[in-house]
Amino acid sequence: MTAIESPQPASIPFLRLAAVAAFVVIGFLLPRLLGGTSVAYSTLTTIAIFAVMCYGADIVLSYLGEVSLGHTVFWAIGGYAAANLSVKYGLNGWATAAATIALCLTAAAFLGAVTLRTREFVFSLVTYAAAVVAYEIAFNWDAVGGSDGIVGIPPLKLPLLVTNFSGAMQEDLWPIAFALLLLTLAFIARFRRSRLGTAALMVQMNPALAASLGVDPRRIRLAVFVISAPITGLAGWLYAYQRAYVGPDMFESYFLVMMLTAIVLVGRRILLGPLIGTALLIVQQNLLSLGGDWNKIVLGSVLALVLIFWPAGLVGLYRRITKKT
Structure with missing residues (x-):
């Protein structure tokens, strides 16, 4: 049997299904894994809500x-x-x-x-x-x-x-x-x-x-x-x-800037991109907060830096670095 005739390994769909199942289980249990505190639940709930908000604009x-x-x-x-x-x-x-x-x-x-x-x-x-x-x-x-x-x-x-x-x-x-x-x-x-x-x-x-x-x-x-x-x-x-x-x-423009920054931060047309981008931004604001106005400055600065220097997002930056090495 030639390589062209060889069927795709049956393990690939199974591995993909297992990865999705692991993502769902670990994601659901993540607040407990982070201590089960009210802060953990509140932060992760906000991340989920804001990520969904961003996916609408991402389309x-x-x-x-x-x-x-x-x-x-x-x-x-x-x-x-x-x-x-x-x-x-x-x-x-x-x-x-x-x-x-x-x-x-x-x-x-x-x-x-x-x-x-x-x-x-x-x-x-x-x-x-x-x-x-x-x-x-x-x-x-x-x-x-x-x-x-x-x-x-x-x-x-x-x-x-x-x-x-x-x-x-x-x-x-x-x-x-x-x-x-x-x-x-x-x-x-x-x-x-x-x-x-x-x-x-x-x-x-x-x-x-x-x-x-x-x-x-x-x-x-x-x-x-x-x-x-x-x-x-x-x-x-x-x-x-x-x-x-x-x-x-x-x-408020805060929510609009949040949408745009979360979309472009990781890279466009990446399924988990807005979710990861939202998580990075919310973690900074909730756990590494610099204050209300400063958080907005950081958010706007991140959007400007990404658009100017890394328009393809962090994924594009990673690909550019790996090509040079």
Whole structure:
């Protein structure tokens, strides 16, 4: 039998499955492995939530090559949906999550349709303008809390078949945050291999060729933008339950810079890239903090340094170093 005819070793899929299983088990047990303290649970829950937030923007940046400065809108939609519907109407987590998805899809479809004819710099400006408008509405509209926001968000409640989950503590929220992260990773992995993901890369790299092959660049751009929104929105949804408060600060540039930095720090189109980037940034802020303003300076400086000196991220830097040695 020739090398060409040789089948792929059956052990490879098994090893891949074993690696995924080990990642899931170790990831879930990581807070206990780090001591089981409230700080460990809180830090890892925040990392999971912020990583999911970043994956929404990552789809647009990595696969369309566009910088969306408006994803804080979807992040805030998730938070405000959870806060308003749980505080005012007593809805449980399933209902507020469903509302988050519906509202994010609607807002993304509208904003995506508006920006269909824009590219690059203009696209970024229009999405940023949308975030500014949304901030002003949230800040001045008393129906959604106004400048004071909404306090007293009740613990997350997710009725299941035989029990009623209640996320009153950070330890309780960790399984939900970890499950949301796993679902996001599975979705991104599937998207990377899908026709839509392939078409999005084609549209980014050679729009003329994509059009000649029957791919409609506008339809692809709109579809990718729309599916990215609920990912970031669900992160905002869980973040609202984590801190029991939602306010106009969810539109702050800090969250936008966090998204962009976490995406580019490790390297684009790397499945675990935004997760690792988020973990590095949150660990610095929570465990090696220099203070509120200094943490923001560090975050902005890291983004600037990566974009200027290592545009391919740490993975690109590693590859460049290994080629020289």
